[in-house]
Structures are given as structure tokens and as C-alpha cells.
Amino acid sequence: MWGNQIGDEGATAFAEALRNHPSLTNLSLAFNGISTEGGRSLARALQQNASLRIFWLTKNELDDEVAESLAEMLKVNQTLKHLWLIQNQITAKGIAQLADALQKNTGIMEIW
Template sequence: MISQPLMPSNKDYHNENLKKQIAKCQPHSEVILTKQGLTDRDMSIVVDQAIFQRKCTELWLKQNSITSPGALILADALRHSIELKELYLYGNQISDIGSHSLAQALASEHSTLTRLSLGSNGITDEGARYFADMLKINRKLRHLLLSTNKIGDRGCLHLANALIYPNTTLERLDLDSNRAITDSSVKTLAAIMKINDNLMGLNVSGCTLSTSSKAQLHKVAKQKTYFSLWV
């Protein structure tokens, strides 16, 4: 059983600068809070001010200091927001524990998120399994970006099993720069491309694939129409 992240205590915590930044954003639009030094304690403010009050459609939280407790706060908001469509968390420390919280939220029938960016968050094969389980249920997510993590061949297999059957709605999967994905995953990746007609983009550049393995994937990709392969 996975450990549940502890919710940060926000008693007597204020971040007036963050509130002012969010207030400048147009309602029903994007809220960009990249590289703002935000922590888990700021996520309650972000949820209240950006997601629920401004009703943002895109939320950019890239390269902050958000960990699994912050992910839990965001995950709870995903269960109740119908406006938020894109969430960018690249370059935080979400980890497998935070991935579990987000995956559970996206498995909810009320989830409306279409793009989730979680590159460079220390996610391993275990986190990939959580997202694979989510993809077996979710019918709204179109782009799942998991680049520059610690996902290997086992995690790749988990995701493939979800995309070969039963998920038919994901359009793009980014696994680039996961160095633990090797030639052992070539048949798995090829199967995804052959069987899943809805997937239109697969990024595995920067993985540990040989020249011959890359050639095999290119051969399969050329047999598809309007398919983008980065390898």
C-alpha cells in the first residue's frame, strides 16, 4: 500500500505576492506560475485563486518545489474543476506518491483534464503503473508527458498494456529521456503503434535504444497515417 502524503499545514500562512500574480490573469485563460519558488503550502492558494476563482483553463507550475503533498492538493481540485484542461508540472518533485494522487483523480468520471505534463519529477516504473491503471478508465486525457523521469522497461510495459487495450483516447505519449527504457521495450513500443489507431504521437528520443531498434520503430511508424515518432 502506498504511503499517503501529509497535507501541509497552512495555518497562518500567506503569500500575498502569489495572490496578486494570479489576480492579474484573465478569467477562463492560462495562469503561468513557472519558476516562482512555489512550495506545497502555496498549492491551496493556487487551487482557490487560480482554479476555482479565475477558473483557469491552463495552469503552468513548471520548475517550482512542489512535492507529493502539493500534488495531493492539486489532485483533489481536479476532481471538482470542469474548466481546467491542461496542467504543467515539469521540473518539480512529484514522485511516485504524488503520481498516485494525480492518477486517482484522473480516474474519476468527473475528470476533464486533457493534458498532463509531469516531466522531470523522479517518477519510476511504479508511478508509470499508476498512470497505466488510470488510462484504462480515463476517456478525457489526450496528452501524457512523462519525459526525463526514471521510467524503465517495466513501466513502459505497464503503459503499453493500457494503450493496446482498453484506452483509445490518448493521442500523445512522451517518454523521452527516460534512460532506463532500452531495446527490451522495442516490441512493446511497436505494438502500441500497430494496435492503437488513436495514438498519433510517441516520443522516445533520448532513451537507451540502439540504431537497429530505432529503425524498427521508424518502419512501423511509416505504416501509419499522420503519425509522429521522435526517437
């Protein structure tokens, strides 16, 4: 799904699918114009998803609110191994929240 400009509406639709999908392991929503609403929906869905291992959110419009939601997700989701957040709008505040969540998550292997 790389580079399709699905925006928040498409991200929210993917979030609904992720809540109940038992076998999807890799998903790229990079270059899709996803911002706060869509990013927060995805983070909430991943709190319930036990199959996704690799998730690319590179080059969207994700901000510190999304980073906070992703940090909350990382506190409960031990399945996700790779999270790519390259080229978003996350500041030091969002990075601090993600770093704090890593202290509670021993499953994640890399965040880019």
C-alpha cells in the first residue's frame, strides 16, 4: 500500500481490519498522507493485534499525538518487532514517549 495517499480515512479502515486479522505480518502504509486521526486509529488497533510484526509508517504526517498513541500501544503489544516512523513530524517530546514505552516492551527489535 506504499504511496497511495489513503489519508486518515484509509488508515482508519486499515485499523478496523487490523483489529481482527489473525495472520497479516507485514504492512506498509508509507507515503500515504496519514496524520493524527489515522495514526491514532492504527495505534489503538495494534493494541489488539497479535500478528503484525513489521509496520512501515514512513513519510506520513504523524505528530507527537500519534507518537503518544504508539507509545501506549508498545506498552501492551509485544508482537510488533519493527516500526518504521522515518520522515514524520514527531519531535523530541514524541520520541521521549516512545523511549519510555521501550522500557516496558521487550519484544520490539527496532524503531526507525
